[in-house]
Structure formats: C-alpha cells, structure tokens
Amino acid sequence: MPAFDKRIGDFEKANAQVLGISTDSPFSHENWAKSVGISHYPLLSDMHRTVARDYGIYNGDMNINTRATFILDKTGKVRYAEKHGKGELPDPDKILAEVKKIS
Amino acid sequence: MTEQKTLNVGEAAPSFTLKTIGMKDVSLGDYKGKNVVLLFYPLDWTPG
Numbered sequence: 806m807p808a809f810d811k812r813i814g815d816f817e818k819a820n821a822q823v824l825g826i827s828t829d830s831p832f833s834h835e836n837w838a839k840s841v842g843i844s845h846y847p848l849l850s851d852m853h854r855t856v857a858r859d860y861g862i863y864n865g866d867m868n869i870n871t872r873a874t875f876i877l878d879k880t881g882k883v884r885y886a887e888k889h890g891k892g893e894l895p896d897p898d899k900i901l902a903e904v905k906k907i908s
Numbered sequence: 909m910t911e912q913k914t915l916n917v918g919e920a921a922p923s924f925t926l927k928t929i930g931m932k933d934v935s936l937g938d939y940k941g942k943n944v945v946l947l948f949y950p951l952d953w954t955p956g
Binding site for chain 2: 816819821823826831834835852860873876882883907
C-alpha cells in the first residue's frame, strides 16, 4: 500500500507502527515493494495462513487472507477492526484519525 | 468453509512472528509500547 508508505511519518508521530501482511513469500514482497514503492514499513509473509486464521480473515476458497485493517493499542488490544469489501482499500486518513483517538 | 469469527474490538491481538524481506523475523512483540496498524491485503500485485 504505497498510500500508507507516503504517510508513514504521520503514523510515526502518532506512535504507530504500520505492518503489511499477506500470504506471499518474502521474495514476492521484495519485488512488489520495489515495483510500487513501499520502503518505510515491513511487509510480512503469512505463508502458513496461521495469522489470517487467528485474526478470523482467512479466505479458504482462495487460500489467502481477505483485506482487513486492525489497530492495536500499546497493550496489544484491538481498538479498531475493519474488513474491506471487494475493490475497497484502507484510507490512510481515516486509519490515522482512528490511531489518534487512542494515542 | 468453516465459519470463523473475526477478531473484535476489545480482544487481545494474537501474537505472531513472520518473515519479512531478507528473511528477517518480525514479531508483534517487537512493537510493545507502540500502537500497531495491521494492513492485511490479499496478495502482492493486487491494488493497494
């Protein structure tokens, strides 16, 4: 999500770490990140789909995770959860506003 | 497909350790004391 990469300074000011997660390999991540311009937050590989299952967003038909955004507070508690519909992308402004509510 | 319950607001986020670019480990616990935004996306090379 290059849209979040461009705004990473704003998230840092709100004491927030952004992490991207999909079921792709680190090698795929590396190529994609270079291609679309993601360099300021880590892309993680949930290759065993365990995290997708733990967070309840595993899509068994496609064997991938669905698009979803979670905000966790400093104690690791979920403070915001949103599943995105087909074609919908998380909005950095909206997510940043939600982070600021708990900062 | 088995019905699954999406993690809800107020619940403790399950911990994890995953590989990132360069095969380095990243754990949720690495960011204790910070807010964390988890952006799950379906696949590399999809919009986003």
